[in-house]
Amino acid sequence: MSMLNTAGVPRSLREAGMKCSNCPARDSAVCADCDSDELRALEKIRSFQKFAPAQEIIAAQEPIRFVGNIVSGVVKLTRLMADGRRQIIGLRFKGDLIGRSASELADHDANAVTEVMLCKFRRKEFHSLLERYPNVMQRNLDMTLSELDDAHEWLVVLGQKTAREKVATFLCLLADRIGENHGRNARSFDIPITRDEVADYLGLTIETVSRQISRMKASGLIRLEGTRHVHVPDLAALLDASAGDAEGGVFP
Amino acid sequence: MSMLNTAGVPRSLREAGMKCSNCPARDSAVCADCDSDELRALEKIRSFQKFAPAQEIIAAQEPIRFVGNIVSGVVKLTRLMADGRRQIIGLRFKGDLIGRSASELADHDANAVTEVMLCKFRRKEFHSLLERYPNVMQRNLDMTLSELDDAHEWLVVLGQKTAREKVATFLCLLADRIGENHGRNARSFDIPITRDEVADYLGLTIETVSRQISRMKASGLIRLEGTRHVHVPDLAALLDASAGDAEGGVFP
DNA sequence: CGAAGCATTGACAGTTGTCAAAGATAGTGG
DNA sequence: CCACTATCTTTGACAACTGTCAATGCTTCG
Numbered sequence A, B: 001m002s003m004l005n006t007a008g009v010p011r012s013l014r015e016a017g018m019k020c021s022n023c024p025a026r027d028s029a030v031c032a033d034c035d036s037d038e039l040r041a042l043e044k045i046r047s048f049q050k051f052a053p054a055q056e057i058i059a060a061q062e063p064i065r066f067v068g069n070i071v072s073g074v075v076k077l078t079r080l081m082a083d084g085r086r087q088i089i090g091l092r093f094k095g096d097l098i099g100r101s102a103s104e105l106a107d108h109d110a111n112a113v114t115e116v117m118l119c120k121f122r123r124k125e126f127h128s129l130l131e132r133y134p135n136v137m138q139r140n141l142d143m144t145l146s147e148l149d150d151a152h153e154w155l156v157v158l159g160q161k162t163a164r165e166k167v168a169t170f171l172c173l174l175a176d177r178i179g180e181n182h183g184r185n186a187r188s189f190d191i192p193i194t195r196d197e198v199a200d201y202l203g204l205t206i207e208t209v210s211r212q213i214s215r216m217k218a219s220g221l222i223r224l225e226g227t228r229h230v231h232v233p234d235l236a237a238l239l240d241a242s243a244g245d246a247e248g249g250v251f252p
Numbered sequence C: 001c002g003a004a005g006c007a008t009t010g011a012c013a014g015t016t017g018t019c020a021a022a023g024a025t026a027g028t029g030g
Numbered sequence D: 001c002c003a004c005t006a007t008c009t010t011t012g013a014c015a016a017c018t019g020t021c022a023a024t025g026c027t028t029c030g
Helices: A011-015 A036-044 A123-132 A134-160 A163-178 A195-202 A206-218 A235-243 B011-015 B036-044 B123-132 B134-160 B163-178 B195-202 B206-218 B235-243
Strands: A046-051 A056-058 A066-072 A075-080 A086-092 A109-112 A116-122 A187-190 A223-225 A229-232 B046-051 B056-058 B066-072 B075-080 B086-092 B109-112 B116-122 B187-190 B223-225 B229-232
Touching (some): A036 A046, A036 A123, A036 A134, A066 A123, A075 A195, A075 B134, A086 A134, A086 A195, A086 B134, A116 A123, A123 A134, A123 B134, A134 B086, A134 B123, A134 B134, A163 A187, A163 A195, A163 A206, A163 A229, A163 A235, A195 A206, A206 A223, B036 B046, B036 B123, B036 B134, B066 B123, B075 B195, B086 B134, B086 B195, B116 B123, B123 B134, B134 B163, B163 B187, B163 B195, B163 B229, B163 B235, B206 B223
Antiparallel strands (some): A046 A116, A056 A109, A066 A116, A075 A086, A075 A109, A187 A229, A223 A229, B046 B116, B075 B109, B187 B229, B223 B229
């Protein structure tokens, strides 16, 4: 049994026959602000699909058939260079939107990382629905702006931060999005992707990622169970120690 | 007289008393698809402002009073880290939109690079106008998606490309946006920003940028007049030579 | 139990950053 | 109009961080 399989069809959705009112992503998805009228319109063009880990959701350069809200699970978005170098341009979590209604073709791949439950809307219908429901379009625009903010933030990470800071930033991102709270600043979570993928996300090599994680472990900033499960005793300390070039252990 | 002052109030706008129909950015701005009804609504909340080179247009962490279309000139968007490291997260050109109607506060600085003419819309009015004119909101959404694509593209540049490829990519970007056409693949243009700013855009140091430019000059991939004006005889060759790690001159 | 894939660690190399100095360029004021 | 100064750019020498190559260890799965 995989530790990462946190994304099975949520019980609440199964029991309720996939009613929006019980959807785990209800508060953060594109339908967050919808009134009952808008919700009915969305339900008409909606369907659910489950994706297995590593399964392709959307392929770059191919037609987009749907946009989809993530109900549960983690998705990675990847861009590939002609010579094979790859950059993960984002991870997407519960509530995030995959695909876009305005484009015929996808410009990057989207793959399930964990098991993923997706609430899909047929693309063209969704697009024309936006014109009739300005609130939904506004919500769509807000979510896109939020994606843009994330991308800008990541430009700083890739352009300015050291390897150590990059890894620390990555762990904090996960702590925010999928971490369990163990007190004010303590979090624990599974790293949903391989070291290889972390490297492609951070613009580093797999070896550098591995070394940085080992260093953080050695200095007590994080604890590991297996290679995937992380416990961060103090998020702030993790970021600080990575910014200042702290050497040696935590204790004087 | 500065070579860079390509952004004075365009004659067409002055003579026409700033009519939208004569606006140089008419085809690419947020008003691109507007009918006369929408255009009138926009004109009511519109005003023009000229910014001098280096002048601040929008300040991070401060209230946004307007969104603005660039009529002419170049704008840089900057994010600052607590310790002073900076990342230029984008350059904006004629037709691009600055600011966003959905946010109270700016999350990055916007500064004029050349002289800039901006067509401003008061933020709140613009925002409420979007609800009444879905076409305008759709256009706003499309432009935001396009910004997102650019940001994703730049993530690949920062995360995967070598110093040389980064500089080549940067020059090609300028060639696309502000280059004069001198035949199929030949372009010439002014680099609107300093080496320092180029470095902050590419996640490099000023010295590395300078060296890469010198190398390109030495191998005949570019020609320089002064430090700012560039002539690229062959855009494709510039990118190729940077991808393959070509050494030495152009001739065998 | 063996094989395959993933992760860690080590030794070394190379690209890029840092520090330093000299050369250009542009703007200012006499 | 020219000299002066501040800023920007280039170039060099060297250091350091990160990448490359290689070997070992760990985990999973058949």
